[in-house]
Amino acid sequence: xxxxxxxxxxxxxxxxxxxxxxxxxxxxxxxxxxxxxxxxxxxxxxxxxxxxxxxxxxxxxxxxxxxxxxxxxxxxxxxxxxxxxxxxxxxxxxxxxxxxxxxxxxxxxxxxxxxxxxxxxxxxxxxxxxxxxxxxxxxxxxxxxxxxxxxxxxxxxxxxxxxxxxxxxxxxxxxxxxxxxxxxxxxxxxxxxxxxxxxxxxxxxxxxxxxxxxxxxxxxxxxxxxxxxxxxxxxxxxxxxxxxxxxxxxxxxxx
Ligand code: PGA
Numbered sequence: 001x002x003x004x005x006x007x008x009x010x011x012x013x014x015x016x017x018x019x020x021x022x023x024x025x026x027x028x029x030x031x032x033x034x035x036x037x038x039x040x041x042x043x044x045x046x047x048x049x050x051x052x053x054x055x056x057x058x059x060x061x062x063x064x065x066x067x068x069x070x071x072x073x074x075x076x077x078x079x080x081x082x083x084x085x086x087x088x089x090x091x092x093x094x095x096x097x098x099x100x101x102x103x104x105x106x107x108x109x110x111x112x113x114x115x116x117x118x119x120x121x122x123x124x125x126x127x128x129x130x131x132x133x134x135x136x137x138x139x140x141x142x143x144x145x146x147x148x149x150x151x152x153x154x155x156x157x158x159x160x161x162x163x164x165x166x167x168x169x170x171x172x173x174x175x176x177x178x179x180x181x182x183x184x185x186x187x188x189x190x191x192x193x194x195x196x197x198x199x200x201x202x203x204x205x206x207x208x209x210x211x212x213x214x215x216x217x218x219x220x221x222x223x224x225x226x227x228x229x230x231x232x233x234x235x236x237x238x239x240x241x242x243x244x245x246x247x248x249x250x251x252x253x254x255x
Pocket of ligand 1: 009166170171172173174210211212213231232233234235
């Protein structure tokens with residue numbers, strides 16, 4: 001049985017002071033919930049403060065991106081070693097990184113291999129655009145993103161990777177995918193993972209749904225057999241909503 005996983009992607013939101021405020025409230029709200037791995041991903045500059053605030057809690061900390069090189073002349077970038085001092089997780093290949101910052105399957109793969117080396121758990125995002133969705137190319141797109149992004153990863157590390165299916169048309173739009181549609185795509189992704197790493201490893205990998213997840217629609221996603229949690233954007237900035245989503249994941253799997 002896979003442990004449910006809910007991560008909050010704060011994107012470019014919250015100052016250090018605001019991070020402290022939000023995390024204090026989240027700590028109180030999430031404290032009593034069991035059986036679900038929960039992670040917050042604030043901006044880089046807030047990670048040190050968040051690391052201190054979350055010490056001794058069961059809330060994990062993640063970054064939203066990183067570079068694949070360990071160090072050097074890469075102005076404005078952050079390495080896996082720098083993150084490793086503060087966090088256990090890193091989001092890789094988010095569609096906003098692919099769309100606005102030129103990330104490709106190739107750079108996602110380099111970052112993933114760097115995460116493997118550093119022992120950071122990657123949350124790897126895949127998902128089709130609206131045009132690809134409307135052209136019926138979803139399965140093809142997510143399969144090739146998954147294959148290319150995870151190339152060269154060891155089966156041992158693969159079982160720890162978290163994959164997030166995030167249809168681009170559902171991110172920040174308030175138009176979530178239907179749970180049935182998402183389940184179908186998750187099954188495709190798990191089939192690709194089975195081909196890459198074998199059935200046992202593929203069964204251990206958590207596949208999250210992301211895109212306009214709310215405390216209202218979360219339970220429906222979590223009741224699907226291949227949906228193992230959520231990557232939450234907007235709703236992760238609101239205490240009640242995020243706590244609501246994490247508790248739905250608890251309820252859905254009966255833990
Ligand atoms: P959203 O974002 O929940 O605001 O749609 C999801 C994401 O980008 O991870």
